[in-house]
Amino acid sequence: MATIALEKLVKRYGPATIVQGIDLSVAEGEFVVLVGPSGCGKSTTLRMIAGLEDASEGVIRIDGRVVNQVEPKGRNIAMVFQNYAIYPHVTVAENIGFGLYTSKLPKAEKQARIQEVARSLGLEALLDRRPAQLSGGQRQRVAIGRAMVRNPSAFLFDEPLSNLDAQLRGQMRIEIKRLHQKLGATSVFVTHDQVEAMTMADRIVVMREGRILQIGAPMELYERPVDVFTARFIGSPTMNLLPGALASRDGADGVALEDGDAFVRPPIALVGNRAGGGGPKVLLGVRPHDLLLKAAPDSAAFTLSGTVAVVETLGTETLVHVDIGRRSVVGLAPGRIVPSPGQRVTLAADPAALHLFDAATERAFPRPLLQQP
Amino acid sequence: MTALSKARPGRVVAWTLLFLGGIVMVTPILFMFSTSLKDSSQVFDLRLVPAEPTLDNYRTILEDGRFLRWFLNSLFIAVLATVSNVFFDGLVGYTLAKFRFPGRRLVFLAILSTLMIPTEMLVIPWYLMASRFGWLDSYWGIVFPGLMTAFGTFLMRQFFETVPDDFLEAARIDGLNEFTIWWKVAMPLVTPALSALAIFTFLGNWTAFIWPLIVSTRAEMFTLPVGLSSFSVEQSVAWEMIMTGAAIATLPTLLVFLVLQRFIVRGVMLAGLKG
Amino acid sequence: MRMSKRIAGNSFTKKLLAGAAFGIGLTLAGQAGAVEIEYWQYIFDTRVKAMDQLIGKFQAANPDIKVKQTTFPYADYQTKVSAAVAAGNGPDVVQLFYGWLDGFVAAKLIQPLPKDVFPGAAIEADFFPIVSAMKRGEDYYGLPTAVRSLALFYNKKLLADAGLDPNTPPKTLDDLVTMAEKTVKRDGAGNITSEGFALDMAGQDHQWWREVLVRQFGGAPYAEGDRKVTYGDAAGAKALAFYTDLQLKQKVGQLGFMDEAQAAFKAGKATFTIDGTFRLGAFSAIKGFEWGVAELPANAQGVRSNYASYFANAITAKAEGEKKAAAAKFLAYLSSPEAMEVWLKVVGELPARRAVALTDANLANPIHGPFLAGLTNAHTTMFVDEAAQRQITMDMVNRVLLQGQSPADAVAAAATAEQALIDRVTKK
């Protein structure tokens, strides 16, 4: 297995800079997911690692060796593509064998390798079929098999699940994860789907506009997003953000929300001038899953009251959209409680679950790790 | 027949008219074959089925030997042109569709612009070129102008653009070189387009007349159409012989069509829609 | 200019190479080094056969010379020869129509015959005078093996069917018209099903009209060595009217009937046609077909005329040194009495030497006789562009037949057009 290191990597297409000098190092056997909206440069980064694109600046190292000008085949990596890239004109076995096209192995060994990969992916029975006769999941597995057959030092995945339906996608996530655990191969996985990132990654790299916003383990990103973008991007439904300003009330420092007269004192070091009510503007963040519908919240809790606008029943839980002033927030009704629209309700959150961001820079105020009660 | 009887009367009328029209369309071809089976005394007997069919005309023509030679010439030239077009038009179409490089647009526009230059304009310079280099009266002389065509290149480019880059990049990662990627991966992915191109090129060269007429002088180097034309002039009104020659020139493409009908029709549709 | 220089340059290098190769060949092969020369003519079954025989005999007599015969279709013959000679890979001895001579000479495709082998005085003494069409200045540029003239072909069976004597062909133009009217057959709708006289301007009729009919109606087709057109007068109009009336008035023939006159005649669907010696082979080949040949009909005053022509053989500019000597030897053989007799037998064309042609046997021959008789009063048009001049005559007839123009207008227009053509070609 290999390590991958990117140093000040830049990619330019004419006047446009797609990747703006990123640094990243992937440890041996690590599963790193690059995530971000489309156009954030994540695929370009992956393609530079693969050797499908030149880096305009910066260095790419695989196992410490600078590979910027090494052909893909010289990098000993494998890649799984969005469209599977399995060839309709040859059989499954030949598709898997394509990975060995340039290797100098004897024929028998190539066959053995194909068999072995097919067995590990449950494709043995399909080896003589043509891709047209396969289901989407099977095709994806063939694509993975083709990458596996060479025993590459790293796997690169370019949104490999985006062409699958939701159910299959969930299934393949687990399969890839399991495969990774079994092979322990260094993997870089690109997706725009935060669920994939959260469920599969050892570490997530959040990218936006060619820059890395944050790198961290899934829970770290969930709990301590460094900015508004990451906070909203990770976690579903999206974090509620309520505008307000730093203020002092009754001698205590806190945040005064624009809507309603709520004043909250999150356990966060509040920096900045909060004289009177005209302190710096901030955004108070709270995840829907932390904002619970409660009949009688305890006094320490952060509460919001409003009217129910829309109710999304999901079975296990119910999302409640509540209008508070001119804004709408999403909260959670626990168990089988289903409020009806128009009903006045109160949502409550543990102040420790609150996030606070500077409204101007969108950077987070440093936040202690949540203590488990 | 149930399908027919259930149909509205308008449909039945339309079907009948279509059928009669279709018969009219093939009548000249049938007549050609019919006359080729008559001897000179029956030629003016206009029955479609000859009273005493005979293969004598075919025997006479084939014994003459020239037709066989012309047939082989045409076959050789059409096959050579087809192979060359599939190879080069495929290669250029692929390069223009899948590579980004300085000069790409220029090359593309240059090749495209040759579509506007009629071959009739080029036959004179081609003829001079052929005579300068001693290509008159040779296979090379007949075939060289058609080794690559802008139409084929354009057609192939259109098709290669629909091939996802993933296919090619996967191969690149697997360590195939660019030529192998094109030949082993990209080309098989556009087989329908290739067969359309092959059909058009073959038919075009099989039936080509004006250039082979100009460039070939000796009867041994004639293609079938040129040979047939001179043969017909020479036979003047031995219509049964002319019809036999015409039948020999037409038969191969018709037979191939009967075997590969669906395939050919699909190819023509593809080329027509993309071209 | 650039272009032809290149061609010239190319042929020059080719010559050099050929010379070098020849030199090497000589040193290597020594005594076995036979000279090979190439002979070109157009495809015409009997001509090719006759030439094969002649080459065989010639090679037997000259073991040191090899002759290779190349043939191709008559269509475009001239173009192909020019292009090949220009490109340097043409023949050493080539057959050409006498009317093409100026073009070939101007293009330097052929060279004058060597005077030691072909002295002018001997040619003029032995050959029919029409051979002078091959003379430019003091030089002869080619000699024919055989000459051809026109005659009237008649179908004996159709004559007999109409109650006429199958062995008495028409002697005058009036006879011709009367007999054609008697033998023509039409269907109920008035369509001709069998012609009395087969009209075909694209065949030999344009020669008949130009050199025979125009004269018989009191005119002259050309003056000043055929460089001035003189048929555009009343005589020309009368000659044209006679011809077009065959279709319009007497309705004994129809241009385009069975595509070609010779085809209609061959199929037994035309009583009369005017054609040349070269057609004899094709007609004789048909079994059970009874036909005869008569001298072209005279006019009421007994004036006769004919049109003679020939394909000559010439030495191309390409032949030099050994090859030129061999070519001259071969050409001398092709113009020898022996060759002429073979040609007469196989092709049916008349010997170009008077002594060989005008034997008693030939004159008495029912087929060769009329052609030989025609030869004595034959004229030979000095074409500047045979195809274009024929086209002008064809268009003239078409204007009368298809567009109803008066013969006088048509003939005047044709004369103007032909004069313009001649002027343009000769001026260059």
Next chain:
Amino acid sequence: MHEAPATPGTERRAGRLSDRLTLSAKRVLWAWLFLAVPVVFYGAIRFWPTAEAFWISFTDWNLLRPAQFVGLDNYRRLLADPLFWKVFANTFLYLILGTPVSLVLSFAIAYHLDRVRFLHGFLRALYFLPFLTTAVAMAWVWRYFFQPVPIGPINNLLASLGLPAQPFLRSTLQALPTILVPAVWAGMGFQIIIFLAGLRAIPTSYYEAARIDGLSERAILWRITLPLLKPTLVFLVVFASIGFLRIFDYVYNMNTNDPGGPLDSTKPLVIMIYQTAFKSYDVGYASAQTVVLFLILLAISLLQLRLMRQPT
């Protein structure tokens, strides 16, 4: 890492090459490697001859004599040549008669053929078959058809019906339309197939929606089918137009005795070019004619681009 290690030698060589070239530079090299032969080909076989044709058109070259620059003489001669204007008119007659007739017929057939299920493939084959024939062969077949009595089947049929025989190829009026018959006949198979493909490409939901809206079949044809078929129509109009403007094989073979028909009534530009260049060796003059043909075709192609760009 079961990958067989590369031998040190090749490793080093590959290393040195990759030191010098970036990945995209190597890609560019490959592209030009692929294009090398074709670029030479197009340069030598298309562009150079085109330039040559233009150059020759300004000379009086006739193959036999050296060429001399004569400026616009050939073009002046062309404009003053009554034959050229006759030929020009003929060429456009082929175009304006042939194109609409063949397209209307083809569309009518394709439109109905598209709705026929019973023996569809067989009927389609009947119409498509002529496309696969050799023009030269079929020219002679049709020439035979149009012969006068007693040969020509058509005139024999007319005679047996008591109708007057027609001169067809022997008439200055009828000859050109007569030659168009086989030309249209042979081209229809292709046009029908392309129309069929175009009709298939129109989603059926459009028709279903129109029927639900209560449009008549005629209204559907005019308001939905034809407008949606516009790209196909433009393609076929241009394809057919260029074909008719370049007609040669049929004319050449149907009138070999009097090339270009009686009094040049069927002679198109390409025959004139052929005769001028390869019968009269008047290469300079013929080149000027090809330049004119080029300009006509160029105009048609540009028109096509404009039509294609217009929004439907």
